[in-house]
Amino acid sequence: MKTLRQTSRSIRLALSVIATALALAVGSLIALTVAPAAHADTQICDQYGSTTIQGRYVVQNNRWGTTATQCINVTNSGFQITQADGTATGGAPKSYPSVFNGCHYTNCSPGTSLPAQLSAIGSAPTSVSFSYVGNAVYDASYDIWLDPTPRKDGVNKTEIMVWYNHTNPVQPVGSRVGTASVAGRSWDVWTGNNGSNDVISFVAPSAIASWSFDVKAFANEAISRGLAQNSWYLTSVQAGFEPWQNGVGLAVTSFSSSVNLGGSTSGGSTSGGGTGGSGGTGSASCKVAFAPQTWSGGYTANVTVTNTGSTALNNWKAGFTLHSGQTITSAWNATISPSSGSVTATNLSFNAQIPAGGSQSFGFQGTYSGTYSQPTGFTLNGASCS
Known part of the structure; x- marks a missing residue:
């Protein structure tokens, strides 16, 4: 038979258990109430860190010209530079944070049809939108990479750069060789070699915020100038920024790229x-x-x-x-x-x-x-x- 002290102790233990259970329940309710909503953005600060978006494209930090920190915030539609320390010296930019379709140094975007032979591509429609800032030295460039082989790693033979925008004193590799009308727009054309590959750059006379075009138009122009052949391969297309100084706030707000195979009658x-x-x-x-x-x-x-x-x-x-x-x-x-x-x-x-x-x-x-x-x-x- 329990004593009065034992009964009292049992009651206190029971009350304690109930109080603890209530506290846990209330705490759980509070936690559910104040927990932040899930956020899909991805922060990348690793030098060559990358992630995929839309199950189709790769976004890469691609910091190669400086040891200073660079970070990008990746969204489902593009990315924004959130930290851009250091200043480039010696002529080359700090980096090329970008989004791409294709293969870049063995990193291939999901389901890509690249590399693909130019002669087998009927069209390659693409679209990109940029957001600019006024306190940085940079260019906003769409890169098109061509090579005699279907390589998925290393440097390609020819780089086509389509400059949507740039700030002074930035200018393309090589020298200005004239003007051209490509894909319905007028461009200043520069050609040169950066020590690793040939470069042909098409520089817009004024900033372009958003534009859609066919990559084949620029590939054909490079062929007509002897910088590529129809038997070569398109290995990747990329849209991003080359910053020399600062760059925080620069963003690719949308990107799309597709490659339609089957030649000119695809x-x-x-x-x-x-x-x-x-x-x-x-x-x-x-x-x-x-x-x-x-x-x-x-x-x-x-x-x-x-x-x-x-x-x-x-x-x-x-x-x-x-x-x-x-x-x-x-x-x-x-x-x-x-x-x-x-x-x-x-x-x-x-x-x-x-x-x-x-x-x-x-x-x-x-x-x-x-x-x-x-x-x-x-x-x-x-x-x-x-």
Whole structure:
């Protein structure tokens, strides 16, 4: 039989257990209440640290020109430089933090089709948006790497740099050799060698914040200047910054890249002729190369319209019909309306002319339901291309 003291002690123990349980329960509730939301961003400060985004691209810190710390904050759409210590000396930049599709020093992006032979690529549509700051010395560059072999490591033979922006006193490798019109824009062209590879740089006369284009246009320009061959391989495309001083706040806010294999007729090619109709000046005979890249529920497409007639076209409209369930969500190098059904792509101010034998390219991104099918009924200024 328990004594009074034993009973009292049992009661105190029971009360203590209950109090402890309540405290734990309340603490758990408080912890659940104040716990911060999950954050998908990734901080990288390792010299060559990298991560993947969208299951398709690699983002790399790539600090090679200084021992000072550099950090980037990687989001699902790009990255931003958050720490950029040190100052570059001796001419080369501190680093090239960037996002890429392809293979860079054996680091290959998930599911990439690169390296791919240039002759086998129908189109390589890409888009990038940059965010700039005013207290840094840098260039914002889109890099295109070409090599005679399908190498996935080391330095390639030729580097094409497309400079969206730069600050003084930064200038490209080599010397200025003139100007060129590539992918619908005018560029100052520089050529040289950095001791490891040939470099051809296309420098925008004024800053470009966001632009979409076909990588093949610049590869073809390099070929025409003897800096590459059609039998060479595209190994990677990269978008990022080369900072010499500071750089905090510089960001790639969006990036996309796809490679459509199959040569110049990848995705189907149709041709035909006729006389001009509404929407442009000049009679039209045309050939259309349509190169799509699809994934579940979505796709991108690059369209190259060639004027096979004997006179130049001033202003152009390309018509085509989307299949049921397809909707265009964005476009580049043309204005497209409406977003479904029978649509019309209209030139922009910088690509309004198509010389005889020349071509213009535009592209778009869209969604689809069911099974994807290519558009039909292509026309150029009212003339049928099918």
